[in-house]
Amino acid sequence: MLQKRRRLAAVIVPLFLFTGLSAFIPKEQVYDGGKELYEKKCARCHGKDGTKGLFGARNLQISKLDDAGYIRVISEGRNIMPAWQKKLNEGQINLIVLYIKALRK
Ligand code: HEC
Known part of the structure; x- marks a missing residue:
């Protein structure tokens, strides 16, 4: 009886930990992944905090585009802003x- 319960626990506990953790991890990774990409590809014109404005780069703290607008500008570029669709995939x-x-502030 006791052994059976232990065996059950051996299955359920890791399952619990795994589902519990996987619900938590992605959000953190999303944030870190986005930050890393941004700082590598975008910060040179927009600055780490979005306000640098090199070559007239928009201040991203006060930018008010919706998601579709951001995806379009980043993918296709606009004037001096380079297009990224060949260098970054959709997920990035x-x-x-x-x-x-x-x-945004
Ligand atoms: C070579 C400099 C440069 C780099 C690198 C750059 N941008 Fe830009 N970005 C600009 C300029 C200049 C504009 C203004 C374009 C215009 O409307 O004339 C702009 C505009 C934007 C806008 C539009 C904001 C608005 O409210 O209209 C977004 C969003 C944006 N950039 C995001 C990014 C992201 C994300 C990256 C990195 C993947 C990036 N930019 C890399 C120069 C740059």
Whole structure:
């Protein structure tokens, strides 16, 4: 009886931990992944906090585009703003969109 219960616990406890953790991890990774990409690809013109404005880059703290607008500008570029659709995949662009929305004041 006791052994049976232990065996059950051996299955259920890790399952619990795994589902519990996996509900938690993605959000953190989304944030970190977006930050890393942003700082590598975008911060040189927009600045780490979004306000640098090199070459007339928009201040991302006061930018008010919706998600579709961000995806379009980042993918296709606009004037001096380069297009990223050949250098970043859809998932990476989505991570960056989440990150730049978090920069808003
Ligand atoms: C070479 C400099 C440069 C780099 C690198 C750059 N941008 Fe830009 N970005 C600009 C400029 C300049 C504009 C203004 C474009 C215009 O409307 O004339 C702009 C505009 C934008 C806008 C539009 C904001 C609004 O409210 O209209 C977004 C969003 C944006 N950039 C995001 C990014 C992201 C994300 C990256 C990195 C993947 C990035 N930019 C990399 C120069 C840059």
